Amino acid sequence: MKVSTEQPKIIVVGSSSIDLVLSTEHLPKPNETVLAEKSESFFGGKGANQAVGAARLGADVSFVGCVGMDPFGQQIMRNLVDEGVDVSYVTETEDAATGSAFVTSSAGVNSIVVVPASNYCLKSSHVAEAERLFSSSDLLLIQLEIPMETVEFSVELARKNNVKIGVYASPPKKLSESVIEASTFIVAKSSELSIVFGEDQREDILRKYANKLFVRDDSNSTTYYNGSEMKYYRNDHDSVLHKMGMGDAFTSGFAVALCHGNPVDDCVQFGNDVSLKVTKNCGSQSGLPYLKDFSGE
Numbered sequence: 001m002k003v004s005t006e007q008p009k010i011i012v013v014g015s016s017s018i019d020l021v022l023s024t025e026h027l028p029k030p031n032e033t034v035l036a037e038k039s040e041s042f043f044g045g046k047g048a049n050q051a052v053g054a055a056r057l058g059a060d061v062s063f064v065g066c067v068g069m070d071p072f073g074q075q076i077m078r079n080l081v082d083e084g085v086d087v088s089y090v091t092e093t094e095d096a097a098t099g100s101a102f103v104t105s106s107a108g109v110n111s112i113v114v115v116p117a118s119n120y121c122l123k124s125s126h127v128a129e130a131e132r133l134f135s136s137s138d139l140l141l142i143q144l145e146i147p148m149e150t151v152e153f154s155v156e157l158a159r160k161n162n163v164k165i166g167v168y169a170s171p172p173k174k175l176s177e178s179v180i181e182a183s184t185f186i187v188a189k190s191s192e193l194s195i196v197f198g199e200d201q202r203e204d205i206l207r208k209y210a211n212k213l214f215v216r217d218d219s220n221s222t223t224y225y226n227g228s229e230m231k232y233y234r235n236d237h238d239s240v241l242h243k244m245g246m247g248d249a250f251t252s253g254f255a256v257a258l259c260h261g262n263p264v265d266d267c268v269q270f271g272n273d274v275s276l277k278v279t280k281n282c283g284s285q286s287g288l289p290y291l292k293d294f295s296g297e
């Protein structure tokens with residue numbers, strides 16, 4: 001990836017949470033009780049993961065989010081500050097506890113239950129308070145763990161301010177035509193395309209959103225249509241410890257590469273490289289790589 005002299009300025013509007021990860025021999029079936037080998041907690045949430053991911057890759061990042069007035073909320077704020085993320089527009093709410101995610105992980109496969117809690121208290125009015133960030137930023141990153149109304153408001157604010165927009169369509173919800181149209185790029189999981197776009201044919205959807213839609217699957221591969229052919233990028237992932245947070249890592253890597261003015265193919269390749277690295281360490285955030293980790297690659 002080429003790195004320009006200008007430091008990218010990125011706003012992330014999204015979720016933050018504490019992830020409780022249980023490692024088990026196999027994932028529990030319905031009505032089954034299994035014993036966990038260990039339980040660990042990590043910082044997570046798709047928004048915070050992408051904010052930390054972009055900051056570690058050298059971007060100047062501001063996070064717009066909402067935490068509860070509890071110890072978890074305080075820990076999340078402190079962690080973001082330690083990671084160099086600006087938290088001036090993180091709201092602390094009395095109306096809900098800090099968001100959390102309960103993850104069962106076995107042999108690199110996981111199932112996740114997210115409790116949105118404070119993340120669903122992030123309203124358009126909070127984003128409106130952060131309007132000054134939009135006029136001075138290169139790119140907005142947004143995911144779908146916050147209310148859809150807030151997503152749509154943020155995208156519109158970014159569009160008005162000529163800020164590039166990257167949407168990670170996860171967890172999957174149907175995107176409105178205006179969000180799709182305004183987006184510079186959209187990242188979605190292959191298995192969730194029909195929910196996000198309301199259509200069934202993967203190839204037709206890819207062709208319709210040439211150079212805009214980047215489809216990921218579990219093998220850390222990314223496919224997109226460049227207007228004349230399908231492009232497919234795949235990284236080897238022989239020693240994957242877990243697969244949690246790969247989409248967030250890809251999205252932050254792609255976004256930073258794009259802000260540095262790289263061609264789309266290089267952005268995809270860099271996103272895949274970032275995504276592969278996050279699988280080598282525990283947690284979806286703690287294992288995110290730094291720019292220096294790519295020197296010499």
Ligand SMILES: OC[C@H]1O[C@H](O)[C@H](O)[C@@H]1O
Nearest residue numbers: 017044045046101245284
């Ligand atoms: O994308 C990974 C994230 O999804 C869930 O929201 C967890 O918080 C985890 O950190």
